[in-house]
Amino acid sequence: MNEKRMTEEQHFEEMIAEESICIADNLVFEKPETLLDTPMHYCPGCGHGVAHRLIAEAIDELGIQDKTIGVAPVGCSVLAYQYLNIDMSEAAHGRASAVATGIKRVLPDKYVFSYQGDGDLAAIGTGETLHTCNRGENILIIFINNGIYGMTGGQMAPTTLPGMKSTTTPFGRDVKIMGNPLKITEMIAQLPGVYYCTRVAVNSPVNVRKAKKAILNGFKYQDHKKGLSFVEIVSNCPSNWKMNPVESNKWMEENMFPFYTLGDMKVPNLNLPSESKGE
Amino acid sequence: MNKELKLMKGNEALAEAAIRVGCDAYFGYPITPQSEILEYLTREAYERTGMVVLQAESEIASINMIYGAAGAGKKVMTSSSSPGISLMQEGISYIACAELPCVLVNVVRGGPGLGTIQPSQGDYFQTVKGGGHGDYKLIVLAPSTVQEMVDHVKLGFELAFKWRNPVMILTDGALGQMMEKVELFPQIRRTTEVPEWATVGKPKTRERNIITTLHIEADKMQEINLHLQKKYKEIEQEEILYEASGCDDAEFVLVAFGLVARICQKTALLAREKGIKVGVFRPITLFPYPFNELNKLADRAKGFLTVEMNAGQMVEDVRLAVNGKIPVEFLGRMGGVVPTPEEILQTIEEKFVGELV
Ligand code: SF4
Numbered sequence: 001m002n003e004k005r006m007t008e009e010q011h012f013e014e015m016i017a018e019e020s021i022c023i024a025d026n027l028v029f030e031k032p033e034t035l036l037d038t039p040m041h042y043c044p045g046c047g048h049g050v051a052h053r054l055i056a057e058a059i060d061e062l063g064i065q066d067k068t069i070g071v072a073p074v075g076c077s078v079l080a081y082q083y084l085n086i087d088m089s090e091a092a093h094g095r096a097s098a099v100a101t102g103i104k105r106v107l108p109d110k111y112v113f114s115y116q117g118d119g120d121l122a123a124i125g126t127g128e129t130l131h132t133c134n135r136g137e138n139i140l141i142i143f144i145n146n147g148i149y150g151m152t153g154g155q156m157a158p159t160t161l162p163g164m165k166s167t168t169t170p171f172g173r174d175v176k177i178m179g180n181p182l183k184i185t186e187m188i189a190q191l192p193g194v195y196y197c198t199r200v201a202v203n204s205p206v207n208v209r210k211a212k213k214a215i216l217n218g219f220k221y222q223d224h225k226k227g228l229s230f231v232e233i234v235s236n237c238p239s240n241w242k243m244n245p246v247e248s249n250k251w252m253e254e255n256m257f258p259f260y261t262l263g264d265m266k267v268p269n270l271n272l273p274s275e276s277k278g279e
Numbered sequence: 280m281n282k283e284l285k286l287m288k289g290n291e292a293l294a295e296a297a298i299r300v301g302c303d304a305y306f307g308y309p310i311t312p313q314s315e316i317l318e319y320l321t322r323e324a325y326e327r328t329g330m331v332v333l334q335a336e337s338e339i340a341s342i343n344m345i346y347g348a349a350g351a352g353k354k355v356m357t358s359s360s361s362p363g364i365s366l367m368q369e370g371i372s373y374i375a376c377a378e379l380p381c382v383l384v385n386v387v388r389g390g391p392g393l394g395t396i397q398p399s400q401g402d403y404f405q406t407v408k409g410g411g412h413g414d415y416k417l418i419v420l421a422p423s424t425v426q427e428m429v430d431h432v433k434l435g436f437e438l439a440f441k442w443r444n445p446v447m448i449l450t451d452g453a454l455g456q457m458m459e460k461v462e463l464f465p466q467i468r469r470t471t472e473v474p475e476w477a478t479v480g481k482p483k484t485r486e487r488n489i490i491t492t493l494h495i496e497a498d499k500m501q502e503i504n505l506h507l508q509k510k511y512k513e514i515e516q517e518e519i520l521y522e523a524s525g526c527d528d529a530e531f532v533l534v535a536f537g538l539v540a541r542i543c544q545k546t547a548l549l550a551r552e553k554g555i556k557v558g559v560f561r562p563i564t565l566f567p568y569p570f571n572e573l574n575k576l577a578d579r580a581k582g583f584l585t586v587e588m589n590a591g592q593m594v595e596d597v598r599l600a601v602n603g604k605i606p607v608e609f610l611g612r613m614g615g616v617v618p619t620p621e622e623i624l625q626t627i628e629e630k631f632v633g634e635l636v
Contacts, residue, residue, distance in 0.1 A: 065481060081489045085487055086481050089491070090490065090492065092343060095346075098335070098341075099344070099347035101344050101347065102304070102343065102344035102349075103348060103350065105344070105348060106331060107480075110480050127336060127339075128336070128339075128343070131340065
């Protein structure tokens with residue numbers, strides 16, 4: 001037994017000596033091409049970074065870097081264009097979906113997405129969100145819902161949970177005064193213009209995979225020209241929830257997920273006769 | 280080639296010009312007195328040139344669609360009337376800062392508030408002095424005929440792309456609604472050229488294009504501002520347009536823009552019949568403004584009367600131009616009331632002639 005272990009150790013040492021583990025064949029993880037090598041400004045443990053990476057991976061996998069235009073919102077992800085190596089436009093607060101509409105209408109064969117937080121998409125931009133969805137623009141909207149205004153320092157968002165504390169609901173959100181959280185994703189799922197609507201999260205490897213799939217779908221479905229894809233990512237805000245990243249993920253699972261149920265709300269029936277037959 | 284002459288309503292002539300100039304997209308929202316522009320375009324444009332025409336859910340949405348589509352390097356236009364233009368101001372400030380070319384049209388109605396659907400020039404300050412936040416300028420064209428409603432669309436796009444700057448056509452409800460003979464220019468093909476700064480998808484061969492107005496570091500934001508101010512100075516050097524009629528021998532000069540300048544022409548005729556030498560000076564570009572030309576004119580004339588359909592907005596610029604050399608009087612009508620040639624003449628007589636006698 002001793003002898004055998006020696007052999008294994010020797011073998012291991014030999015391997016290291018040859019630096020054979022550092023060869024390209026053994027590479028299991030690398031930076032997507034579309035993700036720039038810029039240090040992100042996001043707080044440690046924040047979901048934005050993962051979501052950005054997934055967008056970059058999806059664009060790489062589909063090979064559409066040269067055909068994709070992104071629209072960044074006002075909010076924590078206002079600087080999203082610093083991290084993604086694609087053409088991007090930064091929109092006024094709440095207007096990303098209108099900006100994306102303008103781009104897509106004049107460039108119907110390009111892939112267009114907006115990336116928006118809860119305040120941007122479901123408070124100040126509710127009108128634009130609803131009508132963009134209702135018109136069935138062939139774009140992807142990625143909606144980051146962390147139930148709080150991150151960039152401005154932790155004020156109540158339209159999606160802040162009942163009883164949840166924020167700097168503007170210091171005693172917890174009182175629904176009698178502030179109304180209930182707006183489940184905008186459920187609302188827009190009803191609209192005929194919405195082709196694909198799903199809610200995902202990026203808190204665990206399984207959920208990250210599902211989120212990636214959803215984003216891939218959101219890009220791919222633009223080829224169908226059948227309507228809008230809407231991907232809500234339930235996310236965390238460790239800084240303004242005043243938790244460390246691990247606690248924030250746990251809190252999200254225990255409090256956000258029961259209220260914002262993960263899963264598909266609308267999926268296209270892909271068995272329909274092919275749309276390529278011409279309309 | 281034969282001239283193409285038509286009898287057209289101002290709003291429709293402007294819409295026709297947008298199609299003919301090869302405009303790629305129009306985004307707009309209905310509001311009186313300019314809804315004919317959206318109606319005409321939805322009826323005519325797509326069939327003829329493939330131009331995108333979309334009725335947005337609000338003026339806020341339309342101006343942001345403009346921001347997106349202009350950012351993609353396309354020739355884009357929107358139109359509205361005063362309250363709608365007020366809603367667009369945030370977007371206009373973004374567009375000016377991002378240096379996106381586009382043509383905006385304000386068919387002005389009487390304000391403030393919901394006001395009236397009758398014509399007005401009450402949006403001079405908002406348009407010329409910057410209605411949105413921050414230091415920016417629109418290039419402002421003020422047509423006075425239906426013909427100019429057509430010509431300014433073409434000129435507007437030329438200037439917008441030359442300077443990468445939004446251009447505002449500042450007209451009014453009367454010009455929008457009146458019918459006149461117009462000569463239309465031949466159809467210009469929509470271009471497929473892509474400006475190098477446009478967000479159209481990044482090929483491997485170039486760096487990514489970003490359209491943004493956010494520059495958190497003060498130094499950087501100051502740099503952007505200095506760049507814009509330098510551009511505005513150049514525009515002031517190169518693009519001033521005005522029309523001076525009967526000003527050479529005039530003792531008194533009426534200064535007016537848009538529709539009111541035409542009324543002033545009539546006043547000048549009436550005055551000369553009475554032996555009073557009156558000329559009319561009409562700024563065509565409101566930014567850049569013909570300050571120097573007015574200043575020179577003040578060396579020859581005895582007095583200026585500025586006539587506007589507002590409480591006295593452009594008159595501030597006339598006084599700046601004249602710089603105290605001669606008296607600058609003002610006659611204003613508001614809330615949709617249009618001044619008559621006779622009352623303008625009467626004002627000249629009261630303010631100037633009477634005093635001199
Ligand atoms: S404030 Fe919140 S949402 Fe914003 S980057 Fe930090 S953790 Fe993320």
